Amino acid sequence: MIQQMTDAVEFIRKRIKAAQDRQASYANTRRIPLYFEVGEHVFLRVSPFRKVMKFGLKGKLSPRFIGPFEIFEKYVADESHILHPTEVQLDQDLSYVQRPLMILDRKDKVLCNKRIPLVMVQWQHRGTEEATWELENRIRAEHPELF
Structure with a gap:
């Protein structure tokens, strides 16, 4: 019974591979480079x-x-514009820990009779446009090297 299942899986894989190759050949013959x-x-x-x-x-x-x-005008690709992704260390559950790079700004949020200190944090693997406002006390406790 195991041999029959193995043969059936192999047969299906061959059929899928043949279909993919056929579709690729159809797409590649119709795909032409355009030059203007x-x-x-x-x-x-x-x-x-x-x-x-x-x-x-x-x-x-x-x-x-x-x-x-x-x-x-024609655009000529410049090799210096190519972005090279940085390596990210993934955990077993395919998640990763984001670490703050630097503090960009500070502000105090004032509520009725309470003052909440906030800091704008730039995160690793993120641009400055994706910086977030975080509680200063929490960032100071978790990452004292930034202060």
């Missing part, structure tokens, strides 16, 4: 959802392409 020159005019494809308001028209009369737009 400065001064040419192009149309831009609009997503094909129906009954969604796009460019002033709705329903099945909404445009599939918009344009023409003239190409003013």
Whole structure:
């Protein structure tokens, strides 16, 4: 019985591999690289959802392409713009611990008769736009090296 199951699984894997290869060959033969020159005019494809308001028209009369737009200049990729992801140490449950990098700002939140000190913390593996306001007492207790 185990041999039959193993054979059935192998047969299914071969069929899936053949289907994937067939779909890849269909996609690759229809995929052509597009090259445009400065001064040419192009149309831009609009997503094909129906009954969604796009460019002033709705329903099945909404445009599939918009344009023409003239190409003013060509963009040349610069190798210095490539971002290299940093390694993140994952735990067994595929989570990771975020550590604060630095404190960007401080403020006091004033409630009726109470003052709550807050600090803006920039986290590791995050940009400054994703910094969060945290309680100063908690950050001071957990990460005294930042103060």
